[in-house]
Amino acid sequence: MSGVRVAVVGANGRMGRMLIEATLKDGEASLAAAFDRPGSPAVGRNAGELVGLPSEVVVSDDFAGQIARADCLIDFTRPEGTLEHLRTCRDQGVGMVIGTTGFEAEGKAAIAAAAKDIPIVFAPNMAVGVNLVFKLLDTAAKILNQGYDIEIVEAHHRHKIDAPSGTALRMGEVVAAALGRDLKACAVYGREGVTGERDPSTIGFATVRGGDIVGDHNVMFCGLGERVEIAHRAGSRMPYALGSLRAARFLAGKRNGLYDMQDVLGLR
Ligand SMILES: NC(=O)C1=CN([C@@H]2O[C@H](COP(=O)(O)OP(=O)(O)OC[C@H]3O[C@@H](n4cnc5c(N)ncnc54)[C@H](OP(=O)(O)O)[C@@H]3O)[C@@H](O)[C@H]2O)C=CC1
Numbered sequence: 188m189s190g191v192r193v194a195v196v197g198a199n200g201r202m203g204r205m206l207i208e209a210t211l212k213d214g215e216a217s218l219a220a221a222f223d224r225p226g227s228p229a230v231g232r233n234a235g236e237l238v239g240l241p242s243e244v245v246v247s248d249d250f251a252g253q254i255a256r257a258d259c260l261i262d263f264t265r266p267e268g269t270l271e272h273l274r275t276c277r278d279q280g281v282g283m284v285i286g287t288t289g290f291e292a293e294g295k296a297a298i299a300a301a302a303k304d305i306p307i308v309f310a311p312n313m314a315v316g317v318n319l320v321f322k323l324l325d326t327a328a329k330i331l332n333q334g335y336d337i338e339i340v341e342a343h344h345r346h347k348i349d350a351p352s353g354t355a356l357r358m359g360e361v362v363a364a365a366l367g368r369d370l371k372a373c374a375v376y377g378r379e380g381v382t383g384e385r386d387p388s389t390i391g392f393a394t395v396r397g398g399d400i401v402g403d404h405n406v407m408f409c410g411l412g413e414r415v416e417i418a419h420r421a422g423s424r425m426p427y428a429l430g431s432l433r434a435a436r437f438l439a440g441k442r443n444g445l446y447d448m449q450d451v452l453g454l455r
Pocket residue numbers: 196197198199200201202203223224227263264265267268269285286287288289310311312313314353427
């Protein structure tokens with residue numbers, strides 16, 4: 188085995204399979220372990236078989252017993268699962284790349300606390316293109332800082348359980364920070380009925396769920412006589428997986444600290 192030793196949890200999920208495929212195809216990183224929940228049909232199966240590639244790793248449900256085989260866990264599961272894995276990784280000194288979205292403030296605080304002991308990359312979107320968009324949004328908001336109404340529209344597949352997406356929320360945070368606003372105070376999540384005229388200090392969010400849409404995000408700066416739109420559309424989950432592997436490599440040799448993809452990509 189060479190390079191960073193990666194473990195994937197949620198092996199049978201949409202992102203879990205993509206991460207296994209990307210890791211097995213990576214020339215540098217190696218797949219050290221794959222996990223899923225007890226009772227998952229993937230447990231006991233060869234991880235490579237899940238994605239049609241050769242591998243010697245068998246999907247296990249013994250997370251605490253086997254996670255020390257890895258330098259870094261890549262976790263795209265659910266907040267409650269990620270927070271359990273976080274405790275074990277902290278106990279055993281294993282770094283984490285966390286892609287899971289939908290955390291409450293307490294969950295985010297637990298991740299920040301664990302990052303005092305282990306290195307963590309925590310980001311709602313690992314795709315390079317989306318992280319470029321975050322930078323573009325900061326610039327756009329600073330220039331279009333008066334007379335433009337900001338609306339964020341996101342669309343995802345029918346199986347997604349959290350809304351708005353973590354990415355849309357981060358986009359809102361970036362725009363709000365650039366404008367000196369507090370997103371908690373100015374976000375409007377959907378509209379219905381007699382809403383009254385639009386308050387210019389608000390940032391609006393709209394959510395679409397359907398079919399197999401991988402992930403679309405569109406931020407609209409709507410002025411009088413012109414409109415600027417900054418959009419990203421994912422056609423595959425592979426950019427998220429490749430970004431996660433970059434993040435795992437970034438963590439190699441780090442003792443602790445909380446990072447996001449802006450750090451990994453050198454965009455700060
Ligand atoms: N940061 C980024 O770039 C991206 C983030 N995401 C986020 O990643 C997460 C996963 O997305 P996706 O792969 O589509 O989801 P899936 O539902 O396809 O996969 C989730 C996996 O996690 C497992 N799981 C669910 N709950 C738990 C738990 N409590 N403990 C342990 N394992 C659990 C599931 O097991 P089981 O089948 O048994 O339920 C499944 O294997 C979401 O939060 C999504 O928003 C997605 C894409 C990109």
